Amino acid sequence: xxxxxxxxxxxxxxxxxxxxxxxxxxxxxxxxxxxxxxxxxxxxxxxxxxxxxxxxxxxxxxxxxxxxxxxxxxxxxxxxxxxxxxxxxxxxxxxxxxxxxxxxxxxxxxxxxxxxxxxxxxxxxxxxxxxxxxxxxxxxxxxxxxxxxxxxxxxxxxxxxxxxxxxxxxxxxxxxxxxxxxxxxxxxxxxxxxxxxxxxxxxxxxxxxxxxxxxxxxxxxxxxxxxxxxxxxxxxxxxxxxxxxxxxxxxxxxxxxxxxxxxxxxxxxxxxxxxxxxxxxxxxxxxxxxxxxxxxxxxxxxxxxxxxxxxxxxxxxxxxxxxxxxxxxxxxxxxxxxxxxxxxxxxxxxxxxxxxx
Amino acid sequence: xxxxxxxxxxxxxxxxxxxxxxxxxxxxxxxxxxxxxxxxxxxxxxxxxxxxxxxxxxxxxxxxxxxxxxxxxxxxxxxxxxxxxxxxxxxxxxxxxxxxxxxxxxxxxxxxxxxxxxxxxxxxxxxxxxxxxxxxxxxxxxxxxxxxxxxxxxxxxxxxxxxxxxxxxxxxxxxxxxxxxxxxxxxxxxxxxxxxxxxxxxxxxxxxxxxxxxxxxxxxxxxxxxxxxxxxxxxxxxxxxxxxxxxxxxxxxxxxxxxxxxxxxxxxxxxxxxxxxxxxxxxxxxxxxxxxxxxxxxxxxxxxxxxxxxxxxxxxxxxxxxxxxxxxxxxxxxxxxxxxxxxxxxxxxxxxxxxxxxxxxxxxxxxxxxxxxxxxxxxxxxxxxxxxxxxxxxxxxxxxxxxxxxxxxxxxxxxxxxxxxxxxxxxxxxx
Ligand SMILES: [Zn+2]
Ligand SMILES: [Zn+2]
Ligand SMILES: [Zn+2]
Numbered sequence: 001x002x003x004x005x006x007x008x009x010x011x012x013x014x015x016x017x018x019x020x021x022x023x024x025x026x027x028x029x030x031x032x033x034x035x036x037x038x039x040x041x042x043x044x045x046x047x048x049x050x051x052x053x054x055x056x057x058x059x060x061x062x063x064x065x066x067x068x069x070x071x072x073x074x075x076x077x078x079x080x081x082x083x084x085x086x087x088x089x090x091x092x093x094x095x096x097x098x099x100x101x102x103x104x105x106x107x108x109x110x111x112x113x114x115x116x117x118x119x120x121x122x123x124x125x126x127x128x129x130x131x132x133x134x135x136x137x138x139x140x141x142x143x144x145x146x147x148x149x150x151x152x153x154x155x156x157x158x159x160x161x162x163x164x165x166x167x168x169x170x171x172x173x174x175x176x177x178x179x180x181x182x183x184x185x186x187x188x189x190x191x192x193x194x195x196x197x198x199x200x201x202x203x204x205x206x207x208x209x210x211x212x213x214x215x216x217x218x219x220x221x222x223x224x225x226x227x228x229x230x231x232x233x234x235x236x237x238x239x240x241x242x243x244x245x246x247x248x249x250x251x252x253x254x255x256x257x258x259x260x261x262x263x264x265x266x267x268x269x270x271x272x273x274x275x276x277x278x279x280x281x282x283x284x285x286x287x288x289x290x291x292x293x294x295x296x297x298x299x300x301x302x303x304x305x306x307x308x309x310x311x312x313x314x315x316x317x318x319x320x321x322x323x324x325x326x327x328x329x330x331x332x333x334x335x336x337x338x339x340x341x342x343x344x345x346x347x348x349x350x351x352x353x354x355x356x357x
Numbered sequence: 358x359x360x361x362x363x364x365x366x367x368x369x370x371x372x373x374x375x376x377x378x379x380x381x382x383x384x385x386x387x388x389x390x391x392x393x394x395x396x397x398x399x400x401x402x403x404x405x406x407x408x409x410x411x412x413x414x415x416x417x418x419x420x421x422x423x424x425x426x427x428x429x430x431x432x433x434x435x436x437x438x439x440x441x442x443x444x445x446x447x448x449x450x451x452x453x454x455x456x457x458x459x460x461x462x463x464x465x466x467x468x469x470x471x472x473x474x475x476x477x478x479x480x481x482x483x484x485x486x487x488x489x490x491x492x493x494x495x496x497x498x499x500x501x502x503x504x505x506x507x508x509x510x511x512x513x514x515x516x517x518x519x520x521x522x523x524x525x526x527x528x529x530x531x532x533x534x535x536x537x538x539x540x541x542x543x544x545x546x547x548x549x550x551x552x553x554x555x556x557x558x559x560x561x562x563x564x565x566x567x568x569x570x571x572x573x574x575x576x577x578x579x580x581x582x583x584x585x586x587x588x589x590x591x592x593x594x595x596x597x598x599x600x601x602x603x604x605x606x607x608x609x610x611x612x613x614x615x616x617x618x619x620x621x622x623x624x625x626x627x628x629x630x631x632x633x634x635x636x637x638x639x640x641x642x643x644x645x646x647x648x649x650x651x652x653x654x655x656x657x658x659x660x661x662x663x664x665x666x667x668x669x670x671x672x673x674x675x676x677x678x679x680x681x682x683x684x685x686x687x688x689x690x691x692x693x694x695x696x697x698x699x700x701x702x703x704x705x706x707x708x709x710x711x712x713x714x715x716x717x718x719x720x721x722x723x724x725x726x727x728x729x730x731x732x733x734x735x736x737x738x739x740x741x742x743x744x745x746x747x748x749x750x751x752x753x754x755x756x757x758x759x760x761x762x763x764x765x766x767x768x769x770x771x772x773x774x775x776x777x778x779x780x781x782x783x784x785x786x787x788x
Contacts, residue, residue: 159613205620207624270613272612273612277605287675288679290679292541295538349619349626
């Protein structure tokens, strides 16, 4: 088997077709069918400007164009959302300029962008648990970006910081999707990324949440989660961005190679380690990467009526399994830090770990 | 700067930073809390009953030495009423076990516990050296691994003991969880987090009281209690998946110390999410392979000390099998779905299995998987996921190729060597 597609014109076209086919196959629920324009479904596509979400936008843009060409209508429309995770004004300016480029290249869709600090306005989050003033009391205080910076800065490790930030991002996306009547969120996560996520979430004590994090279908948030790129490797998507014409790569922000990540650095996160790990597995054993995802996708979520939602991530927490205390691995009250989280509502193990250190 | 005080007693100087949560403790408080936590694990899981005879799988290494020491301490402190016995396995590799068995013999004296060393010769009729002689060096690791997995159970049965405790720690359990995710082995993922394997009906139960104890804390405990253990320079390279998972665990711990415990917790939670009938395991081929090599529980590595293992081999083999399966299944896709054969062009080989496509495969594998619960071997009666356990299969092969006369000679040798060893054990225990 070839690792890289040949650069001959035929294979090039063939490779792009291969990538598109694998993606579109996962979109079968959104075929045109006998629907009228009115029923057209609205789907949120989170765009991070990375190779995967950019590729997804390109592929679906062509898919929709094809539907129009053949049937003069499309089975779905895209609402493209960029969440700004950088708080620096200069970064924000770059991001909005880049988003404009996407808009003019894929002009059929609607676009919007939000700063991550908008998540601080969500009322479905137990802000007390995070030691942050809630939305109602927040208005008069410091600017939201400053408050977000303070919140993330108060976390005990880089991993906790990244964990809370990505949790807030998901919740913000869900909120935006709901407010804009989107039926589903189309995440641009590749096989490789889903394999990373399987192990990352496991390592963060979030194993219980995997059924909702790697499988297509209804999420507990009352909105669908879909992963149309789940059958493609990250390296295939990176290749794809340079093969489209015009090359998508000029709009894409690529991450630096992770080869120089060191476990002894204070800023290294569990997520970083897994990116690095799967980069090498993907290189030599791509089928094993896919097999990890197939495996974790088989886990079935527990359905219990007495499940409460976690005050932070919002995922269902089975009765008696909340928090990092009081399970088999928490063997001694003397080993607990002074701070107790009794005064808070329900937090899942993973969120509790990030907050309590 | 004034020296920090211990976070628990607030009295003595803190000399230890707990690896698990970076709490600063004095030596006495660390030792106390380490023991208290294992006591907590034992009591909350009702691991033992008064009067139980317990065999401690003792290798002379840090984990089993700490386990023996802590169990002795707790048994006396809390009146567990346990009858503790050290049980060691001698694979019969000349020179390999000498130092570690010497350590175990000293431990028997130090802890005033009876020691039983059983050899592969007694258990299987073959020492590892004889196996190597018979089949060559090439696949002897398979034999050693399979024999090793059952050796403690068989040894315990010889002693009439129904419960073996092993020194598997939190790092080992976490490693096994990640490894099973990487291997795509949900059935074993579901089993690997149990503190006990086997139940009242099994001939021999196995448990791991150190399940939540960090390896680094075990080393610290051994150091501060001045325990006598043997630092193995392990000649064995773990198979690729385990080796890979191991280095991942070490890095995770450095980035976030709680990660080991968090992986264990995730594993416990995920075990509840594994569908009862793990159907649709599309890799029926590789599944079969991994099952048959996994009689009983395979956790915590352990080497046979013989060299020559290709450490990348296992991953490469699995990659190859998965690819073959993909190919086979994509052909099915092409037959069943006109669309895909039209669009996928020449890239059949890259189409992974779609769960809906291979119906026949699925049924096939689910039939296989129903037999997957741990039962007992028809021949020898030990825990096995197959009708005849792997050890018995291997033994049958070995014995077929062995001339009768040789067996007799060896049997005699074995008896005398066992006798000699027992005498040594006695002599040391007495002295
Ligand atoms: Zn949560
Ligand atoms: Zn103290
Ligand atoms: Zn057997």
